[in-house]
Amino acid sequence: MKKISISIICSAFVILGFAQNKLSKSDIATIDYKVVAMKKEQIAKQDQDLMEAYNNLLKTCDKNMSFGPFSVMDKKDLPPSGNKHDYMSLAPYWWPDPNTKTGLPYIRKDGEVNPEVSNYPDKESMPKVCEKVYEFGLAFYLSGNEKYAKKAKELVRTWFLDSATKMNPNVNYGQAVKGVVEGRAEGLIDTRQFIFLLDGVHLLNKSKSWTINDNNELKNWFKAYYDWLDNSKIGIDEKKAANNHGIWYDAQALAITNFLENNEESKKIINRALVRLKDQMDAKGAFPLELGRTNSLHYSVFILNAFECIAQLSENINVDFRNTKLSNGMSLKNAYDFIIPFLLEDKAWTWPELNHFNIGDAYPLLLSATKHYDCKTCIPLMKTKSPDYSKMVIKLL
Helix, strand or coil, X not given: CCCXXXXXXXXXXXXXXHHXXXXXXXXXXXXXXXXXXXXXXXXXXCCHHHHXXXXXXXXXXXXXXXXXXXXXXXXXXXXXCCCCCCCEEECCCEECCCCCCCCCCXXXXXXXXXXXXXXXXXXXXXXXXXXXXXXXXXXXXXXXXXXXXXXXXXXXXXXXXXXXXXXXXXXXXXXXXXXXXCCCHHHHHHHHHHHHHHHHHHCCCCCCCCCHHHHHHHHHHHHHHHXXXXXXXXXXXXXXXXXXXXXXXXXHHHHHHHXXXXXXXXXXXXXXXXXXXXXXXXXXXXXXXXXXXXXXXXXXXXXXXXXXHHHHHHHCCCCCCCCCCCCCCCCHHXXXXXXXXXXXXXXXXXXXXXXXXCHHHXXXXXHHHHHHCCCCCHHHHHHHHCCCHHHCHHHHC
């Protein structure tokens, strides 16, 4: 696509990533399969500490049996390729220019969401599909009820596999700005949700509904997607990102290579993530590039959630990312040591935070700090902040 001007292009690349404004649901964390297997045994014994969360998960999934299925074909408008099978999202704060006949190039209206965004619902639908596959997969694994596996399969096949509805394995048109750029590297933050989808798929492995053929088809899709992610210009640009975008790129890449059972590639990604941790974390355990944001606590939690995903995904292939000492003597624990006192409100956050911080976004970190860093007050805080904690999925993880 012909570029309009250098100044417009540069301004386009400093858009705050709209998809970053929300993390995944606060009761979703990357699954530790060993822990979930233990919880399954406890539930089978009617452990009263878990039954409320377990029953609430099944109740939620029962209510969601009519959810979707959704696909990229639900778009009202076509992407630049002319093929609805290609994923597309619009940068939300860019509008048609009323001073040009075509409305192109779009102009920025900070904080005002162009309603045209809703013509491309891929960015809204795809995370919901991933979240529901995660929940249905967990419900099947814990209960053994095939109806949950069947629903998860329907959602996966509709979005990824069935010829009439599947997404093409690329994100060439993510976070587009019409008349400026057809797609941006920043659009890949949308697909971090694949991490949670693949967790849900893993839990379907013993299902009669989720067949070896289904699994192989999905592996072929993700093999093609990973090839695009690793080699396309958009993928390479995002891989080079120095802030949270780079580590979220690594987290989703690692989830995919784990799924593909490519341990050699997984270890390359883990080593790259360790370099990012050393380069991006300062001597206090903070991430200066995130502290410089207007919502600095949100983004400090956001990037650490990505590193936490890397740590858990690494454990799944018997690599200890969490305790690896960097060349400067630091480790991931230093990042937790920095952020946890602020999350527990033992210290006041002194960096910019334009919008109210949702403590639920930090629940995966508080859960991990409890498991791995002996935080005695993290779970009590979650119970205080969420009176329905005993019903939450995160209690099962």
